[in-house]
Amino acid sequence: MDHAATPPRWIRWSVFLMIALGGLALRLPQLGVRPMHTDEAVNAYIVGQLLSGEAFSYDPQDRHGPALAAIALPLSRIRGARTFSDLTEADLRLSSVLAGTVTILLFGAAVNMYGFGPCLIAAMLVSCSPLPVYYDRYFIHESLFVAATFGLILSGWRTCKGNSIMPAALAGACAALMITCKETAILHFFALAAALVFWFWNSRETRLRDFLRPKSMLVAAVTFLALSLVLLTWFGKNWRAPATLTHLIPDLIARAGGEGHQKPFWYYGQLLNAGWSGGILLALACIGLVITIAKRDRSPFGFLAFYTLLLCITYSLIPYKTPWLTLNLWLPLSLFTARAVELFCCMAAKRLGNRASIPILCVMGALAFALIAHDTWQRVFAHPTDENNPYAYAHTSEDLLGLPAEISDLARQNGIASPRIAVIASDPWPLPWYLRRFSQVGFWQPGQQPGEADFYITSTDVSEQCADRLQSYRPEFFGMRPGVLILLWSPVMK
Amino acid sequence: MRRIPFKKCSGLAALIVVCAALAQDKVPLKTQLPRPLFVGTPVPLNVPNLEPPIKGKRPDFLVPAGTINLAKNKKVMASDDNPVTGTLDLVTDGDKAGDEGSWVELGPGKQWVQIDLAKSANIYAVLLWHFHSQARVYRDVVAQISDDPTFKSGATTIFNNDFKNELGLGAGKDLNYVETYQGKLIDAKGAKGRYLRLYSNGNTTNKLNDYIEVEVWGKPA
Numbered sequence: 001m002d003h004a005a006t007p008p009r010w011i012r013w014s015v016f017l018m019i020a021l022g023g024l025a026l027r028l029p030q031l032g033v034r035p036m037h038t039d040e041a042v043n044a045y046i047v048g049q050l051l052s053g054e055a056f057s058y059d060p061q062d063r064h065g066p067a068l069a070a071i072a073l074p075l076s077r078i079r080g081a082r083t084f085s086d087l088t089e090a091d092l093r094l095s096s097v098l099a100g101t102v103t104i105l106l107f108g109a110a111v112n113m114y115g116f117g118p119c120l121i122a123a124m125l126v127s128c129s130p131l132p133v134y135y136d137r138y139f140i141h142e143s144l145f146v147a148a149t150f151g152l153i154l155s156g157w158r159t160c161k162g163n164s165i166m167p168a169a170l171a172g173a174c175a176a177l178m179i180t181c182k183e184t185a186i187l188h189f190f191a192l193a194a195a196l197v198f199w200f201w202n203s204r205e206t207r208l209r210d211f212l213r214p215k216s217m218l219v220a221a222v223t224f225l226a227l228s229l230v231l232l233t234w235f236g237k238n239w240r241a242p243a244t245l246t247h248l249i250p251d252l253i254a255r256a257g258g259e260g261h262q263k264p265f266w267y268y269g270q271l272l273n274a275g276w277s278g279g280i281l282l283a284l285a286c287i288g289l290v291i292t293i294a295k296r297d298r299s300p301f302g303f304l305a306f307y308t309l310l311l312c313i314t315y316s317l318i319p320y321k322t323p324w325l326t327l328n329l330w331l332p333l334s335l336f337t338a339r340a341v342e343l344f345c346c347m348a349a350k351r352l353g354n355r356a357s358i359p360i361l362c363v364m365g366a367l368a369f370a371l372i373a374h375d376t377w378q379r380v381f382a383h384p385t386d387e388n389n390p391y392a393y394a395h396t397s398e399d400l401l402g403l404p405a406e407i408s409d410l411a412r413q414n415g416i417a418s419p420r421i422a423v424i425a426s427d428p429w430p431l432p433w434y435l436r437r438f439s440q441v442g443f444w445q446p447g448q449q450p451g452e453a454d455f456y457i458t459s460t461d462v463s464e465q466c467a468d469r470l471q472s473y474r475p476e477f478f479g480m481r482p483g484v485l486i487l488l489w490s491p492v493m494k
Numbered sequence: 495m496r497r498i499p500f501k502k503c504s505g506l507a508a509l510i511v512v513c514a515a516l517a518q519d520k521v522p523l524k525t526q527l528p529r530p531l532f533v534g535t536p537v538p539l540n541v542p543n544l545e546p547p548i549k550g551k552r553p554d555f556l557v558p559a560g561t562i563n564l565a566k567n568k569k570v571m572a573s574d575d576n577p578v579t580g581t582l583d584l585v586t587d588g589d590k591a592g593d594e595g596s597w598v599e600l601g602p603g604k605q606w607v608q609i610d611l612a613k614s615a616n617i618y619a620v621l622l623w624h625f626h627s628q629a630r631v632y633r634d635v636v637a638q639i640s641d642d643p644t645f646k647s648g649a650t651t652i653f654n655n656d657f658k659n660e661l662g663l664g665a666g667k668d669l670n671y672v673e674t675y676q677g678k679l680i681d682a683k684g685a686k687g688r689y690l691r692l693y694s695n696g697n698t699t700n701k702l703n704d705y706i707e708v709e710v711w712g713k714p715a
Binding site: 385397478479482 | 629
């Protein structure tokens, strides 16, 4: 790849730092306003356990790995949290915001692979487009996972290209971060390895053994194993965790079946196409991808094209789909969008000349920016939990935010200093998060007999079992998620 | 003392109601129900202070013969001049389907819609559909009838489940209910008035206030 147009190192990094700071500034406002999604609440609870001194207990079936908690824990401590009840939405989501910012900054390190122009455009897209901004403000594993994936691609490439062991160690660390983030790392490892094989087969001139140096491979493997072990055993405190990894593949296969999250093959395409800007960005990405494949491109774009295709097909074929997984596709697609934009700019300059093409391209760029800005505003800030927002998936209703305040008010009115709250529901999440500041809260499954309490919170299907107990209580509905209601039973005012 | 079985007792009560209705020339209220859009959230049964869900079709509600829907295509006003979604005429257009485009959505918080029946009437029932494509409960639902379009005087409250008096219209004693395709039937008990005003204060999914359709069953006074 010709990098003649690449500016000096300090200018390049200054530019990417500015874009990353812009992305950070866009991700920080109103970070604590959106209600906690169930998955965020579960992750928050884990951080709460760690704050109280417990070790991370790895369970690949119900939870993801410890990497997110390992980053959120020190950040929360720096922000002054000492217990679960001290945590705030903003404290926790800061981890994902920082991971998203690192992803933007990594485009600065990708210039040697993909060129300055495409990396610049892709970094700008990731910094302000609705989908990455939206999910970088979610306390889930995806942003960190994507940053680690990008890190693995960049450091892995450098490992193959040079003799230094530093990139190899970085590649091992990134891969460890991926596997300790989410079990889906296996899919990515497979896609990366297969893309590498395809790319070598396509290149013909380069031999695989020239790329895979034993010393680098060893350093990467040792780093990967060491960091994975440190995180999975939670710094040596829980040695049972690595053994649970033996269930990883069967669990992954079972989960891939859907588990209530089945979606059609084209689900991710629909999400990428959403909004005023989605269609344009997706079309450009497809153009960039098709051109790369059609040209039998031997540059790193060729490798990225195989990886992107494999990833898109794999994710689309798996019935289990959640919208935040789209972030994994967004990263490589942003580079292909950028590549298509660069190609159009070159074509316009060639055919129309600079004097004519520059104003036209500026107008088109401004128009695209306006469309992206509109979508980001609508999705991220104006209607983050709206059912019409395609990124808001089974989201906690804003109505639930009123539940703790209502209990506090009613407790005060009834002269109850420390209310005893009994929750009876088969799936109480995210209630543990919203009730974290009450000291006496118990959770029961339907069929179990709860203890005496001042307030009862029940799912609508279990209230009948407590009918006798609830005779003298006043019910009030709260929306947990769209279409899912719970009941707060409070003592009738004295 | 010998106890009368509950089934016999309720059968007797039903017979008395029917006989009384026949004596007053009453007929069951007949309205066209929309297609159900969700199977319904299970709500508690046999809990005395919560409205039980309707199992199957709602029992017949008797109204005097000649009672008609006076609200059809009548003029609608609202506290929100610029609805978030839809237009106010959707409230009385006769379309009770829960699909998108069938409802008007008023802004967040306390809002009302008002139907002008054109003439004063004796109102026997109000049927109200807020939203029925998912399980929702609308907060602080109050229905009033009056001959005064400002509702400053002569307002008769026919339904009020605002038990915390959030709207300032007085604390209500009626129960919360989950929206379904069958709508909420309010017994207006023949209250007289030209205007019907319906209040609400957001719902369990969001802070907005939706209306698919309102029917006002009565006879011109």
